[in-house]
Amino acid sequence: MTFRLYDTATREVRDFVPLEEGKAGLYVCGLTVQSEPHVGHVRSGVNFDVLQRWLRHLGYDVTFIRNVTDIDDKILVKSAEQGLAWYQLAYRMKRQLDRAYDDLNVAPPTYEPAATGHVPEMIVLIQELIAKGHAYAAEDGSGDVYFDVRSWPQYGELTRQGIDDMEAAEDADPRGKRDPRDFALWKGWKKDSEPETAAWPSPWGPGRPGWHIECSAMAGKYLGPAFDIHGGGVDLRFPHHENEQAQSRAAGRPFATYWMHNAWITTAGEKMSKSLGNSLTIPAVLQKYRGIELRYYLVAAHYRSHVEFSFEALDEAATGFRRIENFLDRAADVLGGIGGGIACADFLNAMNDDLGTPAAVAAIHEVVREGNKLLAAGDSPALRGNAASVVAMLDVLGLDPADPAWSSPGGGRTAERLETVVEGLVSDLLTQREKARADRDFVSADAIRDRLHAVGVQLEDTPDGPKWSLS
Numbered sequence: 001m002t003f004r005l006y007d008t009a010t011r012e013v014r015d016f017v018p019l020e021e022g023k024a025g026l027y028v029c030g031l032t033v034q035s036e037p038h039v040g041h042v043r044s045g046v047n048f049d050v051l052q053r054w055l056r057h058l059g060y061d062v063t064f065i066r067n068v069t070d071i072d073d074k075i076l077v078k079s080a081e082q083g084l085a086w087y088q089l090a091y092r093m094k095r096q097l098d099r100a101y102d103d104l105n106v107a108p109p110t111y112e113p114a115a116t117g118h119v120p121e122m123i124v125l126i127q128e129l130i131a132k133g134h135a136y137a138a139e140d141g142s143g144d145v146y147f148d149v150r151s152w153p154q155y156g157e158l159t160r161q162g163i164d165d166m167e168a169a170e171d172a173d174p175r176g177k178r179d180p181r182d183f184a185l186w187k188g189w190k191k192d193s194e195p196e197t198a199a200w201p202s203p204w205g206p207g208r209p210g211w212h213i214e215c216s217a218m219a220g221k222y223l224g225p226a227f228d229i230h231g232g233g234v235d236l237r238f239p240h241h242e243n244e245q246a247q248s249r250a251a252g253r254p255f256a257t258y259w260m261h262n263a264w265i266t267t268a269g270e271k272m273s274k275s276l277g278n279s280l281t282i283p284a285v286l287q288k289y290r291g292i293e294l295r296y297y298l299v300a301a302h303y304r305s306h307v308e309f310s311f312e313a314l315d316e317a318a319t320g321f322r323r324i325e326n327f328l329d330r331a332a333d334v335l336g337g338i339g340g341g342i343a344c345a346d347f348l349n350a351m352n353d354d355l356g357t358p359a360a361v362a363a364i365h366e367v368v369r370e371g372n373k374l375l376a377a378g379d380s381p382a383l384r385g386n387a388a389s390v391v392a393m394l395d396v397l398g399l400d401p402a403d404p405a406w407s408s409p410g411g412g413r414t415a416e417r418l419e420t421v422v423e424g425l426v427s428d429l430l431t432q433r434e435k436a437r438a439d440r441d442f443v444s445a446d447a448i449r450d451r452l453h454a455v456g457v458q459l460e461d462t463p464d465g466p467k468w469s470l471s
């Protein structure tokens with residue numbers, strides 16, 4: 001069975017046929033780093049991480065680009081409010097986002113280009129559009145450059161809208177525009193209100209790129225003029241993705257073959273959002289749940305379904321996940337370790353059907369149920385294949401509890417388990433040292449102390465016996 005995905009451009013489930021056999025190019029719009037990430041913000045990161053893992057599982061050589069928007073209106077406004085340079089705020093928020101992705105085992109993309117590092121590529125693309133008659137510099141002296149939507153008859157094709165039915169683009173002063181729907185490719189520097197550090201030289205005077213042009217330029221640089229899948233949150237379909245596609249195609253670049261969009265995380269039916277005051281940051285959730293449990297909760301829902309966030313639902317999900325973990329713990333005890341396995345057919349079919357993670361997770365639970373019966377029956381040979389299959393499926397979803405990635409602070413239990421292992425090994429060595437001292441074999445006793453010291457363990461002999469700490 002081939003991988004089929006719902007293409008939001010054609011609004012149908014289509015077979016995935018890559019442009020180049022065996023390769024998959026994927027571009028996902030990353031976040032504007034302007035505030036602390038909440039659960040809604042990381043959903044696309046998790047969903048598209050599952051996509052890249054699935055494509056790799058299918059044997060594709062994946063190039064996955066997820067950008068960072070590190071300059072824009074919101075960053076300028078918020079940094080000014082907080083008395084920070086825009087790049088200070090952007091960098092701080094970027095580090096928080098990286099931390100959130102690590103805590104949720106979202107693998108880094110192949111490359112993660114930042115908008116500010118690609119201004120020359122954006123200028124070249126804007127120049128191409130001007131040369132082809134699809135863009136123009138504003139005549140009001142603002143230094144803005146706009147895309148001329150009426151010059152591109154296909155404008156609106158991605159979201160199936162006629163130009164006259166569309167709203168105006170509210171990204172710049174409409175006085176310099178030929179049509180209110182024309183959107184900014186380049187924003188002239190507003191000397192009176194914007195810092196000089198946020199202005200780059202360009203043929204149209206100092207300024208900064210518009211948001212949409214970033215993604216077209218960066219996708220082009222790392223994936224070429226045509227690539228396979230473009231993804232992002234559902235809100236990005238219009239205007240962002242419509243504009244990305246229009247300006248890329250108007251410049252002669254075919255752009256994406258498939259479009260995928262993930263739905264909202266909601267609370268009480270409303271989009272989780274910083275400004276609505278109903279958002280929950282990742283560290284706040286990780287005070288109560290492990291990263292692997294939050295990831296399981298997000299992965300268990302289909303990426304195109306809304307997820308109504310609640311702690312009750314998260315709690316239920318965490319309980320479900322612990323059932324899988326407990327099975328694996330018990331199986332590992334019996335088997336002395338779990339080797340590589342193969343995913344079951346139900347799981348593969350579910351994933352091939354537009355990343356059907358709810359059915360894929362149900363398939364894992366089904367195999368766990370069988371596994372528990374095998375455990376009860378003491379059928380170790382059958383249990384071996386069964387448990388290995390569970391691990392293989394979890395791994396595709398980024399949910400293998402033994403994955404060292406979960407040893408990050410908010411992550412899974414690896415760190416906790418390692419602590420127990422270290423505790424055990426050190427205490428055994430200390431017992432040996434005590435015995436050597438009792439036997440007056442000081443050479444051996446000192447050798448043990450030196451060995452521990454060399455690996456970072458400090459000893460202190462107290463009246464209650466030796467105490468150790470990390471040096």
Ligand SMILES: Nc1ncnc2c1ncn2[C@@H]1O[C@H](COP(=O)(O)OP(=O)(O)OP(=O)(O)O)[C@@H](O)[C@H]1O
Nearest residue numbers: 040041043233235263264265271272273274275276
């Ligand atoms: N609740 C959500 N569910 C899924 N994705 C979300 C959610 N909120 C934000 N996103 C994704 O993160 C991107 C940035 O979101 P946005 O800046 O609108 O977040 P926000 O918290 O609503 O911000 P603010 O309220 O501060 O304007 C969006 O384009 C969207 O794809």
Ligand SMILES: [Zn+2]
Nearest residue numbers: 029030215240
């Ligand atoms: Zn984008």
